[in-house]
Amino acid sequence: MSAPKDCCRNRRRTRLYRLLFALFLTFIIAILFVILVIWLVLRPTKPRFSIQDATIYQFNVTAPNILSTTLQVTLYCRNPNDRIGIYYSKLYVYASYRNQQITLPTVILPNYQGHNDITVWSPFLYGSSVPVSTYLTSALSGDENAGFIPVSIKLDGRVRWKVGTWISGHYHISVNCPAYMIYSPGSAIRLQQPSGCSVDV
Structure with a gap:
């Protein structure tokens, strides 16, 4: 059973x-x-960055393996989304030369970028008596002789997405902008031409 x-x-x-x-x-x-x-x-899309202008006012080896740098950059940022706004909670901008950071991070204050909005930032970046490797000082001498200095402007921070009244959590954003600088003795070092940036979110 x-x-x-x-x-x-x-x-x-x-x-x-x-x-x-x-x-x-x-x-x-x-x-x-x-x-x-x-x-x-x-159709969410990452923000698009480009470097429009850059001027190096100081780029000197002041002692063995000590580099002092002063520069100003103009960064262009566009939100390509038609229905998504972007909150930049905080962005840090700094310069690097041959993969070594040569300035202190400069803070860009939090701001909101609406649909298809464009934002332009022009921060000054400073690096006073920054210790660098021996390789870097010898590379700088060679680059100056060649009349060409490859500098990268980097941004690091956090963003949030806004759709209607909904706001997302924080996402990390990393931006790398190659700035190809023309060196001429006795004058400011200027950007060769505007260039695009790679963006990771």
């Missing part, structure tokens, strides 16, 4: 498990479909 009862119980369990699995699978597919629809409607 117990065998038929056990068989019925097993069938019921099997049906229950299949039903739960089908419900779970339907739930996952529905979530993925909603995400796909939201993505197709919003």
Whole structure:
């Protein structure tokens, strides 16, 4: 008598498990479909940065392996999204030369960038008596003789996305802008031409 009862119980369990699995699978597919629809409607795109101008007023080896730098950069940033605003919670801008940081980070104050808005920042960057490697000082001498100094302007900070009244959590943003500088003895070192930046969010 117990065998038929056990068989019925097993069938019921099997049906229950299949039903739960089908419900779970339907739930996952529905979530993925909603995400796909939201993505197709919003088309989220990273902000676009470029360096428009840069002038180095001081770029001197003041002692063995000590570099002092003063420069001003003009950064152009555009939000290419039609339906998404961007909050820049805080951005730090600094200069590097041959992958070594040569200025202190300069803070760009928090601001909001609306749909398709453009923002321009022109911060000064300072590095007073920064210790650098021996390789860097010899490379600088060679670059000055060649009349060309490769400097990178980097931004590091956090952003939030705004869609309607909804605001996302913080996301890390990292921007790298190569600035190809023309060196001429006795004059300020100027940017060769505007250049785009790589952006990681």
